[in-house]
Amino acid sequence: MTLLDVDRLSVTAADGRPLVTDLSFTVAGGERLGLIGESGSGKSLTTLAVLGLLPEGMTATGSVHLAGTQTVGAPEKRLTAVRGRDAAVVFQEPLTALDPLMRVGRQIAGPLARRTGLKGRALRAATHEALAQVRLPEPDRIARAFPHEISGGQRQRVALAAALACEPALLIADEPTTALDVSVQAEMLDLIDTLVRDRAMAVLFVSHDLAVVAKVTDRVLVMKDGRSVEAGPVGDLVAAPREEYTRNLVASARKLESALDLRSAP
Template identity: 75%
Template sequence: MSILDIRDLVIRTADGRTLVDHLSLSLAPGERLGLIGESGSGKSLTSLAVLGLLPEGMTMSGSIELGDTQIVGASERQLIRVRGHDAAIVFQEPLTALDPLMRVGRQIAEPLGRRRGLKGTALKRAVTAALEQVRLPEPERIARAFPHEISGGQRQRVALAMALACDPRLLIADEPTTALDVTVQSELLDLLDALVREREMAVLFVSHDLAVVAKVAERVLVLKDGRAVEEGAVRDIVNAPREQYTKTLVDSARQLESALVQRSGR
């Protein structure tokens, strides 16, 4: 049984341009799939479509079955029910994803209160536990802070804590490490790996960087211009890509990793 099953997904702009073209993919409970491609390949739009979060003016057709819910054509009430429960998302830039006028603790408390019915001391303890789980030091201080008062790496951990607060069966990670430096990026990937293993969650990991995807995913789907061009186990894609486009992505990842190693050795 699949936690996520996408069939013939088409995403179009208001003027009729096709941005995702008959895309199909399936994700089993506990499985990790990497969705990779260059900017504009349709990978982030696909991740947004799964939760019914496409930008205004865009339309989608086909089928997206998330658990027991058909997302295509779903009402806002249905979408609210699955967000956070069946699937949750972590975005690329947490400073824009978090409410700048709301303290961190309150932002985590909202889904916990809404979904779990927690109040008072129990809610406060759950917020602290959520921050501790993503390995944030001084969780009480972080809870009292506004997003701009903590670092980028800490903000991304807060966003991860919010996403995991209601124990979703699927975590969508949309370029979650792009805005972070190499050291913080590595720490966040290790944390993400540990948490999803512990919870046996499925993961849809979106990135343009195959080297990053290889640290998280078991299987990779390569997108180009909104179409799937290659799919397979991470090892097979990295060692023996069939398509020239995929080979270019592999070569770019190797060159970048080599440059980072040389820089760190200086």
């Protein structure tokens, strides 16, 4: 069953410049799709358009159906209903998503309360459980902390906990490991991979790094200058890319041997 259906999506800047052009793809329930391309390729704008979060002045045309809801041109009330319930997002820098003046626990408890109706002790227990599921030590202490009082890796885990707390059908992960140290990146990728598999969630994973995408996705769509360049199963695309741009991505991918191990045939 198709969970996300993007059909001829285009995003235009305030001055009329095309930023994304006629982009089409689908994500089925439980499927993991990677969007990959260099900076400025339109990957992140695509994910923002899916959730109706484009910056002021940018406009989207075309069609985006998320769990049956058209999000392009939808009123904010309808978009608020699908965010968190049908799809949730983890951004590259968690400080852009976390309120620096609000304790971590409240930032998870708020969406949980709205979606589940939990209150009091039950809400606190669910909040601590959400933090524990992303392998944060001492969930009670973390819940009482402000974002600046914990490390970057812990903040990203908090952002993931907040995204997953309401059990959305689709997780959008926009460069979620780029700002982390290499060792922390590996831990975060393993955590995301484990959690989404355990919950049979769909994933739209955005990255410039093909080696990273190859570890956590089934299928890849390559973007350049706001357009689709090539798409296919990740193992096939890594083993035998058709387009020169994709071949360059493969050649420059970090830890390329990890991606090559995913080929379906020797």
